[in-house]
Amino acid sequence: MKFTILKNEISDVLSRLQGIAGRKTSLAITENVLIRTSENGVILSATDLETGFEGFYPAEVEGQGEAAVSARKLHDIVKMFPTDHLIFEEQDNNWIRIFSENVEYHLVGMNTEDFPDIPKVADAEFFLMKSESFRRMIEKSIAISVAGDEKREHMIGVQLEKIAGESENIVRLVSTDIKRLSKIDYVCDAESGFMPGEAIIIPKKGLGEVNKFLEFEGDVNVGVKDNHFIVKKDNETIIINLLEGEFPKYQELLKVDETFDVIFNRDLLMMMLKRMTIITSEEYRSVIFYFENDELVTRAANPNVGESKEKLSISFNREPIEVAFNPKYFIDALNFIETEHVLLNIKNNESPCIVRGENNPNYLNIIMPMKI
Template sequence: MQFSISKEIFLDGITKVQGIAGRKTTFPITANVLISAQGSTITMVATDLEIGFKGHYPATVEEEGTITIPGKKLFEIVREFPHGAIDVRDLENGWVQIFKDKVQYKIVGMDPNDFPKLPEVEGMELFELDSIVFADMIEKTNLSGGMSSEEKRPHLIGVYLEKIVQEEKNGLRMVSTDGNRLAMVDYVPEKGMQPPAFDGAKGVILPKKVMTEILRVSEGGGNVSLGVQKNYFVIQKEAETIIGRLVEGEYPDYNLVIPNDLETFFEIEKQPFVSILKRMSILCSERYRAVRFKVDPQRLEVSVNNPELGDSNEEMPIAFNGGAFEAAFNPRFFLDALNPMKSDMIKVNILDSSKPCILEGPEDPRYLSVIMPMRM
């Protein structure tokens, strides 16, 4: 086998398989990327036995064939290669040569016949939505940080996709939680959309660990297609496909954790608020994670007191329509919610130290983030 391919195209494909090929499994070959060359295309495949990726990319194929290469090393090699075309060919005994002009690498692969096959899902019904919108939904519900690898509860290891109907228009809802916070975003286009195809189910749970790969595939405009059949889901965009197992189990009623009686709120400029939270975070640590919000009708005071590191406090003027109180929150949760928001002004719905707060913004319609307070 031998082919030549643009570095930029090659690196784009390898980047998208990195997260999958890099996961540990009981089969060493899953750390490799399967590359097949045929016609004027190469096909790259990666799998961790639960999630699979397949992408087709244009190349000049001089000799057809199939190889497997360690995914991480291939990424590191191609990333540092000079710009231009890269040549790849197989050698004897599973070795692979990657070269161009005076740059040359030889790395050992494995028998491509041992590479696991991706599931075949025939006749799956797909529905389309704008890929930029889908990517925005993923970014706003990305709450996977800090999750234990031993966690098995469906609502903590998965992101819930649900069919919704608002104002007689079909839409899609995405919900994610880690037990301390919840993010929810709806997509209901003005002209309506094709009803989400979930194989007869109202909603499905996608594994959180694959959302980064789905985000990479979804970026760049155009449409993305989604489908579900039995225990599998498929995400397609142009020549790239992600296929994997759905998370089994029931997603709990997330509405129970969204307060519907919060009539008190204040509005605050996003960027100064983000800057304060970042500065307060400097003095947070594993043992002392909380910052304290002291709220009264005219001002918000944010402070941190860490006996191991020090203390700090800052104030911002606000107009709060409730009574004075103090509450403690994890600043990272606020930053994670605020960073993907487009709104310049943020509405903070909050009552007291015992109730969660809700973040919303006028330029982020149909999105909300619920954050639980910490013990004072």
């Protein structure tokens, strides 16, 4: 194997691959990137046994072959390489030589036959999504994270649904950690190739890797084949093993009675809650929300730190409500709401609070109250 490739063709992708190749698995070779030549370029592959990646990059190929080398070391070499092109040459005993006129590296490789196969998805059924929209959907979904030792599928995964409506077709992502739930809808274009299908659960870790490859412009192909979720760009494909399990029935929670809406200026509410978190801690997380007479009073108390109290004028003329919430959950939701005003749908001190942007039903968060 021997080829010459421009540094900027592979520098970015090697950086993005570190999350996949850097994850510990039962196979040492998954810390490597597999390099294979084709007629007019090279194919790079990486996997952590749950998420697989494959991409094609143009190169001047002089000899065919393949090699598996450390993804981290290869990234470091390419990033620091002093010239705009690199020459790769396969050596004996799985070694690989990387060089130009004045620089030369020799890297220890591994037997490419031990590299796990990445599933082929040539005949998968795809539909188009706006890359930037899908990227934002994933960001909102994986913001609800869970502990590293969590194993329950509905906690470590995001449910993707394809909903065919009378007037529009919707792709929906739903994420939860039981204490809160987010729902994000994307309305597909008429020419997207959308087809309704069964709901699937995709690992949040895998979606986080997908997000690194999504651009701010253009479209991506999204599809499902067997037990794999696939995202495909012009020259790159990411394949994620689906999770098997039942996602909680959440649909009843989405029903909003607008008579219980309380409108807030987004920025004022955000800063109020951020000031409350100065007092809170992992042990004392809750903040008391007291709604009465066109006013919200928030209070936080922590015996190890102190106390805080703040008032905010609102429109509220119902019976008083005193309820406790984790302010971090509201801050996480507000970070993704771009409207000037937000709506908090608050019924009583036992029901969940529904947070959404004004005139934007496509994204909402449901936050469970805490015990006072």
